[in-house]
Amino acid sequence: MNTTSSTTCPPIGLIIIGDEILSGKRQDGHFAKVRELLAARGLGLSWVRYLGDDRALCEAALRESFATDHIVFSCGGIGATPDDHTRQSAAAALGVLLELHPEAERLIAERTREWYAKDPAAAGSPDMSTPENQQRLNMGKFPAGANIIPNPYNKIPGFNVGQHWFVPGFPVMAWPMIEWVLDTHYKHFHNQVQLGEKSFLVFGVPESRATPLMEAIEAEFAGIKVFSLPSVGNDKRARHIELGVKGPVDALPAAYARLLEGTQAICASLGGEIDEAPKRA
Template identity: 40%
Template sequence: MSARLGIVIVGSEILLGKREDCHFARTRSQALARGYEIGWSLLVADRWDDLLAQYRWAFAQDCPFFSFGGLGATPDDLTRAAAAAARDLPLQQHPEAAALIRQRFGAGAEPIRIRMADLPAGARIIPNPVNQVPGFQLHNGYFFPGFPQMAEPMSDWVLERDFPRRTPAKQLRVVLLGEKESDWVEFMECFCATHPQIEFSSLPSFRAEGTQIEIGLRGEATALGAAWSALATELSTRGTRWQELEIPPELQNSSSE
């Protein structure tokens, strides 16, 4: 399974400022705790064309994704139909989902609530411990309600079932003091070419005491050690002043400020 996870958040009310999203931060925290990273995130309005296009894109990616919102029974709840159309599948009543909804609501399930049992053909349900109206899994997509109090235990269940814990990538961050990015670009280009397994980032900032660059490196421990050794050598050769922000303990003695 991919070490990355995508997120789709559905809701015009978020884009219009009527609600604030909490799914991204929570899902990122859940994923990182299990050794997965967020590869991408989309915030999409409740519009058919937008949802259809973005779900087609999400289904085509090489990583799983979590989608939040749009699973209700009102006219603006388009997620179930859009997900089905994105996979060229029909919507059909899922027997287990229908049974759960009828068990929960009795006579009140008909004629409206039962619509939430209409799922893409072949979907697997995701149990909802709050009100028993399930979410569903389709291909590499996992679909949850927009209500955080429902989505959180449901996504916890999915992560425990389908996402075995991984050893997270190691991260290293240092700040180069009094340095300008333009003086380091050629080295950065060579460094990235030499260490392709390392995720590299450069974040300049401007402070009263002068310019500085935050350098970030992420990767597997052995590759990170080799990359840090190369960077530390360059820092020493240039006589660059730098400060540690985050260095894995096993690498802290491999160089000194």
């Protein structure tokens, strides 16, 4: 399995696949939950992408992400019905064929036997040679060379290629599988650096006037990001900008002081300070 051993965590991305999400038939919970799982380990998302059940679009998106060193979690579309395209798209993006993974085959057969044992009156048979069960085995056909991700809910595995981790769309399966990946393969990235954030409100200054200062601070302080969150205001507070810095807590005080000093030089009206509790990354 090709997981990174570097001490610096690569960017982490999330792909969420499913027409039902885009149509609003189901509400996405993956974004918030994955963000929560990462934050609990001092990690964060660099990007997220939503895709419908379109094989060409999924292939193009995966080809793009496979070309990076990013850690990528993909939720949805790994079943074996006509609207599931993730397995095929991943194989096409990698330029390989789909192959029935031996361990996936064993797990699917085991799960099938258990299902029929619990409900002997159910139509069908646990015989894996039947057309119905051969169709089930398609869920174990992954891009050649892939590894499996254990599924604690029903044993039907996900799969992994390099830094990409493909799990089902069902939260009850996907979330524990992602948690397992984080704790099994990326524990060395957990809680590496303590991060913080400090900001203040600025009134009567357009973002364009503050931009040169923001660029100068990012160039001067390694690891620091300067952010600007404009607001059109309301009946309680006038139009303003929340201007701040975030990054390693050791570098934060000096960067914040520089931002405050530079802003005071271009604006006489500052609002209250906003201080976010430190976290680790």
